[in-house]
Amino acid sequence: MVDASILVALRDTCVKRRGKTILGPVNLDLLDDGFTIVLGPNGAGKTTLLKVLHGVERVSSGTVKWSVPDAVARQTQAYVFQRPVMLRRSVRQNLAYPLKLVGASASDIDNGVTFWAAQIGLTEMLDRPATRLSGGEKQKLALGRALIRTPRVLFLDEPCANLDGRSTREIEGVLQRANAAGTRIIMTTHNLGQARRLASDIVFLLNGRLHEQGRATDVLRAPQTPEAKAFFQGDIVE
Amino acid sequence: MNEIWAGMLAAFRLIVTLDADLVEITLRSLQVSLSALVIACVIALPLGTWLAIRRFRFRRATIATLNALMGLPPVVVGLIVYLLLSRSGPFGVLGLLFTPTAMIIAQVIIITPLIASLTHQAMRELWAEYHDLLISLNTTSRQRIATLIWDGRRALLTGALAGFGRAIGEVGAIMIVGGNIDHATRVLTTAIALETGKGDFALALGLGFVLIALALLVNFAIHTLSRTEQEGTW
Numbered sequence: 261m262v263d264a265s266i267l268v269a270l271r272d273t274c275v276k277r278r279g280k281t282i283l284g285p286v287n288l289d290l291l292d293d294g295f296t297i298v299l300g301p302n303g304a305g306k307t308t309l310l311k312v313l314h315g316v317e318r319v320s321s322g323t324v325k326w327s328v329p330d331a332v333a334r335q336t337q338a339y340v341f342q343r344p345v346m347l348r349r350s351v352r353q354n355l356a357y358p359l360k361l362v363g364a365s366a367s368d369i370d371n372g373v374t375f376w377a378a379q380i381g382l383t384e385m386l387d388r389p390a391t392r393l394s395g396g397e398k399q400k401l402a403l404g405r406a407l408i409r410t411p412r413v414l415f416l417d418e419p420c421a422n423l424d425g426r427s428t429r430e431i432e433g434v435l436q437r438a439n440a441a442g443t444r445i446i447m448t449t450h451n452l453g454q455a456r457r458l459a460s461d462i463v464f465l466l467n468g469r470l471h472e473q474g475r476a477t478d479v480l481r482a483p484q485t486p487e488a489k490a491f492f493q494g495d496i497v498e
Numbered sequence: 499m500n501e502i503w504a505g506m507l508a509a510f511r512l513i514v515t516l517d518a519d520l521v522e523i524t525l526r527s528l529q530v531s532l533s534a535l536v537i538a539c540v541i542a543l544p545l546g547t548w549l550a551i552r553r554f555r556f557r558r559a560t561i562a563t564l565n566a567l568m569g570l571p572p573v574v575v576g577l578i579v580y581l582l583l584s585r586s587g588p589f590g591v592l593g594l595l596f597t598p599t600a601m602i603i604a605q606v607i608i609i610t611p612l613i614a615s616l617t618h619q620a621m622r623e624l625w626a627e628y629h630d631l632l633i634s635l636n637t638t639s640r641q642r643i644a645t646l647i648w649d650g651r652r653a654l655l656t657g658a659l660a661g662f663g664r665a666i667g668e669v670g671a672i673m674i675v676g677g678n679i680d681h682a683t684r685v686l687t688t689a690i691a692l693e694t695g696k697g698d699f700a701l702a703l704g705l706g707f708v709l710i711a712l713a714l715l716v717n718f719a720i721h722t723l724s725r726t727e728q729e730g731t732w
């Protein structure tokens with residue numbers, strides 16, 4: 261039985277590819293609300309963990325249990341990939357796409373597109389082909405497209421990787437507003453400053469294992485494991 | 499040499515004056531090949547796309563078969579369709595042999611594998627690009643296929659044009675199942691074969707020019723399409 265305030269529970273979850281364990285075994289409970297930041301060096305398994313939670317990566321053993329039935333969970337989640345996927349369409353049509361899939365009315369689509377284009381600062385570019393956008397603009401578009409259905413849970417895989425300081429601040433604002441409005445956010449980043457600004461709780465991964473998890477203030481101030489301590493001090497962790 | 503020049507002149511005259519026979523034959527050719535193209539596309543576009551996104555047990559075998567069918571000699575297709583439609587064949591009662599419908603059937607069989615195979619290639623690339631997003635958005639199979647067909651429409655149009663080019667220039671199968679009957683099943687290619695055989699180069703060349711013009715048009719369109727595709731303008 262999953263506890264009422266627990267959103268999702270991983271139990272002994274393992275992902276093996278080509279005989280190598282790339283994630284796990286992980287035991288992890290995420291609560292109903294909050295802003296989780298997943299930290300760890302390259303190849304630690306952050307993307308894999310997010311995809312496992314979202315249900316797009318096959319698990320080799322163990323379970324992933326959402327508090328709602330899987331079909332409902334999937335329908336109310338959104339995911340921004342580390343490399344944003346652009347449909348070969350205009351920015352406007354990219355934003356509208358998730359709403360079209362669920363058969364939203366033309367006026368709802370119009371309103372949603374206008375609102376989110378303004379939020380992500382792409383209003384001027386609505387009629388440009390999305391594949392011609394810069395790396396940062398693509399990331400913003402992917403974020404707007406993910407938020408347009410007001411998901412219950414939003415996964416973000418390094419959403420600010422290609423953004424400059426100002427865009428990062430804007431996007432962080434968008435994320436905090438969405439979070440305050442009830443969207444549960446689970447996000448990876450390599451930017452410790454960003455983790456400090458946004459996180460309510462932190463998950464620290466190393467070599468596919470969960471090394472540390474807890475409230476952001478606790479984990480960042482007083483990490484329990486030496487690896488996490490070194491990582492948060494900006495040392496290189498192997 | 500003289501004879502050829504005279505033939506060419508006569509051919510131009512036929513084209514410029516819109517000779518009744520020439521127009522009739524050209525229109526029938528277009529009617530047969532365009533009908534075959536539409537039917538083939540209705541089958542091949544969803545099939546090729548479906549093969550690109552669906553993993554199933556005999557997928558590889560199916561794709562290999564498709565590619566092999568692409569190389570079917572048209573004459574053999576003609577022979578098989580002839581046997582099926584002939585009076586003693588299984589579909590003999592329909593009385594389709596030596597009608598434009600029979601020619602359309604033969605051409606559909608010839609170009610469907612080609613279009614499906616080209617569709618499959620283009621859609622496989624696009625699917626690799628879109629896979630994560632479409633899975634994440636929890637799309638149905640139908641929505642996936644529709645999205646891929648729409649966003650890959652240029653590549654698909656290129657495939658369709660290649661199919662049309664093959665159909666309009668094909669002679670072996672339609673000669674057998676159509677019979678090259680004047681005012682009934684005579685089309686550009688069969689007429690050219692016949693007129694050349696009879697030594698009437700004027701009509702043969704005139705029809706030949708029309709056929710070349712069509713082929714050039716198709717290839718020019720394919721070229722333009724693939725260029726705009728690369729430049730990402732749509």
Ligand SMILES: Nc1ncnc2c1ncn2[C@@H]1O[C@H](COP(=O)(O)OP(=O)(O)OP(=O)(O)O)[C@@H](O)[C@H]1O
Pocket residue numbers: 277278282300301302303304305306307308309342
């Ligand atoms: N399909 C796969 N087959 C084999 N190995 C894989 C596969 N997918 C991921 N890996 C490996 O699993 C490990 C974890 O990958 P993952 O993408 O989760 O890392 P990450 O923490 O997101 O890293 P980064 O910070 O670079 O994004 C890596 O070593 C990667 O090479």
Ligand SMILES: [Mg+2]
Pocket residue numbers: 306307308342417
């Ligand atoms: Mg990653």
